[in-house]
Amino acid sequence: MNYAETFEEFSSRLGTMDLLLYAGAGLIVYVLFKDKLDPIKSKLLKLFDRVSSKTTASSAGLVNILPTNKVNNDDLFFELVSSWKKTRDLAAQNKCLEAVKVADQMFPYLSPSGCSKDGEVI
Numbered sequence: 001m002n003y004a005e006t007f008e009e010f011s012s013r014l015g016t017m018d019l020l021l022y023a024g025a026g027l028i029v030y031v032l033f034k035d036k037l038d039p040i041k042s043k044l045l046k047l048f049d050r051v052s053s054k055t056t057a058s059s060a061g062l063v064n065i066l067p068t069n070k071v072n073n074d075d076l077f078f079e080l081v082s083s084w085k086k087t088r089d090l091a092a093q094n095k096c097l098e099a100v101k102v103a104d105q106m107f108p109y110l111s112p113s114g115c116s117k118d119g120e121v122i
Contacts, residue, residue, distance in 0.1 A: 091103055
């Protein structure tokens with residue numbers, strides 16, 4: 001055994017026998033401590049079940065967002081305009097002039113065309 005060799009030199013000569021020895025040592029450690037691993041395994045399984053149930057619930061919630069019934073074009077356009085107006089109003093309340101400009105660029109014909117002399121958003 002050469003103590004002055006680098007890790008790359010050591011790992012380059014890692015062979016099948018070495019891997020089998022490591023697997024055997026891992027198996028021995030598992031057999032010795034498998035009684036102690038049951039509580040950890042049960043906690044991990046509970047955590048996994050909790051996470052998987054939340055992800056399936058959230059993905060089911062995303063599916064419910066989409067409208068299932070047909071909406072006529074006038075209602076859809078009204079919802080689009082009201083959503084734009086809410087976004088623009090929130091940007092104006094927070095005094096984000098750049099966000100208001102971007103919202104106005106989305107619908108240039110729907111935006112109000114006046115600004116006060118102070119530079120505040122109407």
